[in-house]
Amino acid sequence: MSQFHFDPDSYLTMMREEVFAYDEFQRRTAEATTGGRPVSRILELGTGTGETTRRVLARHPDARLVGIDASESMLGFAGSLDRTDLRVGRLEDPLPPGPFDLVVAALVVHHLDGPGKRDLFDRVADVLTPGGRFVLADVIVPDRPEDAVTPLTPGFDLPDRVDAQLEWLAAAGFDARVVWARRDLVVVVAESVGRSASEAGVAT
């Protein structure tokens, strides 16, 4: 994503220009939050202007959502959403205390480096209920260089390969799988199964 600071007014237009399957990606992300255990408490990481939030809440009409984002101005745009508690906060800092049934993060975790992602996955596991779900939807480093189509800003966008992230999720106690992938975008569903169970079959 080409801008270091997102502008809430032009955000959606920019994303639709730069993330080639943005609307399908958002739809697949929301879809990936369904089909698991009943969801009443949701934590969203990187709420931004609420594009993911609206779609996820529509799938969980009885749920309440806590959303965090480092940008007060982006959250200001999302501020009028029902059933939400939006807070300025960084992924690197302690997460809001759980338990949450669902944690969802779209197009934000790639702003952390590898150790930062690993640390975040551990902390997401800590705030999820047992059997809860983490939906990680993001830009990644694809297997084929020609699939790296999303414009990125060096030093600000720090994607990793999806295989590495699946291993880090397993080490954090998740049973994780890719449910949708297109070029350099993926949606991962990670179910919380506990650290010893997930590590039994996965090398880290």
Ligand SMILES: C[S@@+](CC[C@H](N)C(=O)[O-])C[C@H]1O[C@@H](n2cnc3c(N)ncnc32)[C@H](O)[C@@H]1O
């Ligand atoms: C590309 S937007 C994604 C917003 C929304 N989830 C979507 O898919 O449209 C990324 C958001 O992450 C926020 N962000 C970036 N780095 C962050 C960090 N370290 N902690 C919290 N929020 C961060 C930005 O302020 C921005 O609102």
